[in-house]
Amino acid sequence: MQLLDGKIVSQAVKNDIKEMTSLFINSGKKTPHLAAILIGSNGASETYVASKVKNCEEVGFKSSLIRYEENISEATLIAAINKLNCDEDVDGILVQLPLPKQINEEKIINLINPDKDVDGFHPMSIGKMVQGLPTFIPATPYGILLMLEYYRIETSGKHAVVIGRSNIVGRPISILLSRNTYPGNCTVTVCNSRTNSLKEICLQADIIIVALGIPEFLKSDMVKENAVVIDVGITRVVDASKKSGFVIKGDVDFTNVAPKCRYITPVPGGVGLMTIAALLKNTFAACKNKYS
Numbered sequence: 001m002q003l004l005d006g007k008i009v010s011q012a013v014k015n016d017i018k019e020m021t022s023l024f025i026n027s028g029k030k031t032p033h034l035a036a037i038l039i040g041s042n043g044a045s046e047t048y049v050a051s052k053v054k055n056c057e058e059v060g061f062k063s064s065l066i067r068y069e070e071n072i073s074e075a076t077l078i079a080a081i082n083k084l085n086c087d088e089d090v091d092g093i094l095v096q097l098p099l100p101k102q103i104n105e106e107k108i109i110n111l112i113n114p115d116k117d118v119d120g121f122h123p124m125s126i127g128k129m130v131q132g133l134p135t136f137i138p139a140t141p142y143g144i145l146l147m148l149e150y151y152r153i154e155t156s157g158k159h160a161v162v163i164g165r166s167n168i169v170g171r172p173i174s175i176l177l178s179r180n181t182y183p184g185n186c187t188v189t190v191c192n193s194r195t196n197s198l199k200e201i202c203l204q205a206d207i208i209i210v211a212l213g214i215p216e217f218l219k220s221d222m223v224k225e226n227a228v229v230i231d232v233g234i235t236r237v238v239d240a241s242k243k244s245g246f247v248i249k250g251d252v253d254f255t256n257v258a259p260k261c262r263y264i265t266p267v268p269g270g271v272g273l274m275t276i277a278a279l280l281k282n283t284f285a286a287c288k289n290k291y292s
């Protein structure tokens with residue numbers, strides 16, 4: 001069993017971005033700039049956005065964090081996005097999800113200028129991704145691809161089982177793994193909470209990607225020997241013995257699944273770190289696109 005180490009891979013990606021950014025700025029071009037909107041005080045969202053901003057600084061990007069109270073009106077948020085859409089200095093716009101219930105998520109995503117859609121959630125970005133055209137790929141699936149690539153994991157002809165069909169992870173990674181490229185050329189099965197015979201399907205998988213948000217959902221009797229397991233889950237589970245009051249759990253019963261695997265991602269220290277590295281790559285690309 002080999003760990004797919006998000007720390008090592010994300011650092012390698014960030015080192016590349018840092019070097020490219022420095023060359024870019026030294027050649028007279030602008031500093032890449034990510035604007036992040038965070039609404040409310042969801043602990044997990046706060047942590048993710050703080051990490052995104054910190055990582056921008058680490059690679060030499062500019063970042064702006066725009067915060068609103070939980071009770072922000074949709075009109076105020078729309079005005080804020082319109083302002084960022086028109087701001088020449090802003091290259092990438094990220095609206096941290098989930099949004100409060102008074103706000104229509106679809107409307108907000110559709111409003112972001114596709115040229116600045118570094119999350120890759122806009123229908124234009126998704127449409128291009130489906131067609132295999134150059135575009136912004138959502139950060140978590142993109143991070144998974146970067147990880148498979150770094151460890152040169154063979155994907156061609158393999159059966160990939162994706163558990164979860166969200167617009168953010170399950171659906172896009174299933175499309176990306178089926179593309180005629182590397183990583184790709186997989187035969188993909190997309191499962192959901194209603195899938196019959198999930199265990200039997202998983203037992204046929206060479207690659208399993210779990211993106212459900214249910215701690216320790218994937219058990220060892222669902223995994224064949226030498227499978228590649230990618231765990232996208234990051235759930236805070238109450239644990240009074242910890243100073244923070246919680247522990248982070250993935251969607252995989254790591255202790256029992258890991259010994260059967262050829263490769264497996266840990267949680268934390270796996271896909272989560274790759275998501276941020278991929279977001280930085282998209283932000284750099286958004287900035288670079290301004291000059292092409």
Ligand code: GUN
Pocket residue numbers: 094095096097098119139140168275
């Ligand atoms: N919430 C959970 N994952 C993501 C993500 O990748 N981007 C944004 N904007 N919000 C999220």
